[in-house]
C-alpha cells in the first residue's frame with residue numbers, strides 16, 4: 065500500500081492533518097515530519113525527520129510526500145537526495161494542497177491504488193471545493209479535441225526566443241501537472257517535442273516572434289494549458305524583475321583601465337594566457353562493456369545526485385551574490401539532469417547494449433548536444449556547451465573524481481562562473497596561470513586558496529566573462545582585479561615587463577625570507593603561515609615561515625564520503641607538524657557549514673548560513689566529531705609544539721563548552737593509557753561580540769587569533785563571498801581596527817599574545833597598523849611571507865603605534881589606506897611565486 069508523509073513546519077498541524085486523513089484511510093501508513101528539535105514554538109522542518117518518516121512509510125509500493133510551504137519543500141528535497149537511488153524512485157514529492165491532498169490521497173491509497181493514481185487524486189483534490197465556491201478553473205484558452213487532448217497556440221515574444229531559461233520555466237510548469245504536453249514550432253514546422261524535456265524543447269529552436277502549438281493530454285491537461293498560457297503572458301519569466309544593482313565599487317580594487325572587464329583583486333600577480341573554460345575539456349570516457357547493468361544504473365543515479373547537489377550550491381551562491389535572475393540559468397542545468405531525452409537513451413544503452421554508465425550517459429548527452437549544434441540560432445547552439453559541461457560533471461563523478469585533476473588540460477587562465485574551494489584545490493598548478501571568475505569575492509575561501517597557491521586571480525568580473533570564447537588571449541591583472549580580452553601587443557609587453565619586475569622583487573624578498581622579522585626598533589614579529597595541506601606547509605617553510613598560524617583542518621574533511629577517523633586525522637596533522645620540523649603549529653578545529661558544507665553531515669537549510677550553524681556552533685552540536693578531532697590533536701601535541709583554537713566563537717559559554725570537550729578528549733586518551741601533554745588553547749576573534757568581550761576572555765585563553773575575514777564580514781554586515789558588497793568588507797575599516805585594539809589591550813593586560821590570521825595580515829598597507837595596534841604574530845599565505853617580513857623590517861614599532869592611533873580616529877577604510885600610504889614607504893613587494901620545495 066502507498067504510504068503518506070506529512071511535512072509541516074508545525075508538529076501540531078502535521079498531527080491534525082494525519083488525524084483527518086487517517087479517518088479516511090485507516091490502513092494507510094501515515095508518517096509525520098512536523099516541527100523541529102528546538103524550544104517551543106519549534107516551528108520549522110528538518111530533512112532528517114522527513115527522511116525517517118519516508119523510511120517508515122515505505123512498504124514497497126511507494127510514498128507520497130505532502131508538504132506545507134517554503135523550507136518544507138526544501139527539506140523534503142534534501143531527504144529525497146539522501147535516499148539510496150533504488151528507493152528514491154518510488155518516492156514522490158507532491159505539490160497538492162496539504163489538507164485536501166492528504167485526505168484524497170489517504171482515501172485512494174486505502175483502495176490499494178498505485179502511487180501515480182494516489183498522486184493524481186491528491187492533485188485534483190481542490191476541484192470539489194473550487195466547484196462549490198464557484199471559483200473553479202476559468203475556461204482554459206484551449207480547444208478540446210475529440211481524442212480528449214487540448215491545444216493552445218502561444219506567441220513567443222522573448223528577445224532570445226525559447227532559450228534555456230524560459231524553456232526551463234516551461235518544462236517546470238508543464239511537469240507540475242499530470243498531463244502529457246507536446247510542443248510544435250508552428251512557424252518552422254519543427255516538432256512535436258516533449259514539453260517535459262528541456263533539451264527537446266530547446267532544440268525546437270523557437271525564436272522571438274514565432275508561434276508554438278501546445279498539446280496537452282491527461283487528467284490535468286486543462287490546468288497545464290492554463291498555467292502555460294499565464295507563463296507565456298509573463299514572457300516565460302524571462303525579464304529580470306529587478307536588474308541586479310551595480311556592485312559597489314570595491315575599496316581595494318584599483319579602477320580597471322578602459323577596455324578591461326573590471327572585477328575585484330583576489331590574488332596578486334599578473335598572467336598572460338589563453339582563456340580555458342573550467343571543465344569544458346574532453347574527457348576520456350571508458351568504452352568497455354559492464355557486467356552488472358543494475359550497478360551501472362545505480363552508479364549513474366548517484367553521480368547525477370552529486371552533480372545536482374553541486375549545481376544547487378552554485379545556484380544558491382549566485383542567487384545571493386547576483387540575484388535570482390542570474391541564478392535561474394542553473395535551473396536549466398538541473399533540468400538537464402532529469403531530462404528523459406538523456407536518461408532514457410542512457411538507460412537503454414546500459415540495459416540493452418550493456419554499456420558502462422559513463423559511456424552510456426556521455427553518448428546520450430553528446431547526441432542531444434549535437435541537436436543543439438545543428439540549430440540556426442547562435443544562442444541556442446551555445447547551449448550545447450552548457451549541456452556538455454553538466455554532462456561532463458556526471459562522468460567525472462562516475463570516474464570517481466579521477467578526471468578532476470584534468471579539469472583544465474591546457475595551459476592558460478581558468479575562466480569560470482565561480483569556483484568552490486574543492487574546484488580550486490583540484491586545479492593543476494602546472495597548467496593554471498591565473499583564475500578569472502564572473503562571481504565571487506576576495507575573502508571567499510576559493511580566493512584564499514588561490515592566494516595560497518600563488519595563482520593570480522580576479523573575481524566578480526561579471527557574466528560577460530563567460531561569453532569569452534575558449535582559447536581567446538587574456539591578460540589577467542590580479543592586483544587591479546581586471547581581465548583584458550584579446551589585448552593589444554603593447555599591453556602584453558607592458559604586462560610582461562610588470563611581471564618581470566614583480567619576479568625580481570619577489571626574488572629579493574625571498575633572499576632574506578629565512579631571517580626573522582624585527583622592526584627597526586627591534587620588536588620581533590612572528591610571520592607564520594596559513595596552511596591547509598602538506599604542500600602548503602612545505603611552501604611555508606621554503607618561504608621563511610616560522611610556523612603554522614592557522615591550520616584549516618576542514619580541507620581534510622571536504623570532498624569525501626565520510627568523516628575521517630581519529631587515526632587518519634592524527635596521521636594528517638602529525639605529517640604537517642613533522643614537515644614544520646619543530647616550528648609551532650596552531651590547529652583550528654573544524655570550521656564547516658556556510659560556504660563549506662559537508663556532504664555526510666547534512667544540515668537543515670538555513671536562510672543565512674553564515675549566521676547559522678557553522679564553526680564551533682557545529683562542533684558543539686556534533687561534540688563527538690569535535691572530541692575525535694581534539695583527541696587526534698592531543699596525540700600530536702605529545703611530540704610536536706601544537707596549539708588549538710576554536711573558530712566562530714561568540715560567547716564565553718561556547719568557549720567553556722569547547723574546553724570541556726577538550727577535557728573529555730584528554731580523559732578519553734588517559735583511559736586508553738596514553739599521557740596527553742598540556743596544550744595551549746586560543747580563541748579566534750571572528751565575531752564582534754568576542755572582541756567587545758575580550759576582557760572576559762583574556763584571563764581564560766592562552767592567545768587570541770583574529771580572523772579578519774569573518775570579523776569584517778560580521779562587523780560590516782557584508783557577506784564574504786558576495787562581490788556586490790566586497791567593497792564594504794575592508795579589514796582596515798576603523799570600526800574593525802577598534803575591535804582589534806580592544807582585543808590587543810585586553811590581551812596585554814593579561815599577558816596574552818594576539819595574532820592575525822585573516823587575509824588582512826598579508827596586506828602590506830595593513831602591516832604597520834596591525835603591528836602598531838600590538839599584534840605580535842602575522843599568519844599569511846605562504847607566498848606572502850617574504851613580503852610580509854620585509855614590510856615588518858621597514859617599520860618603527862613606536863611610529864606604527866602613533867599611526868594606529870591616528871587611523872582609529874578616521875572614518876573610512878579608504879582614509880586609513882591613504883594615511884598609511886602617505887606615512888610609510890610601502891612600495892609593494894611582490895609575493896613570491898609559490899616555491900616548489
Ligand code: PEP
Nearest residue numbers: 771772773774821822823
Ligand atoms: C577568518 O575568518 O579570517 C579566518 C582566518 O578563517 P576562515 O577564512 O577560514 O574563515
Ligand code: MG
Nearest residue numbers: 750771773774
Ligand atoms: Mg573564519
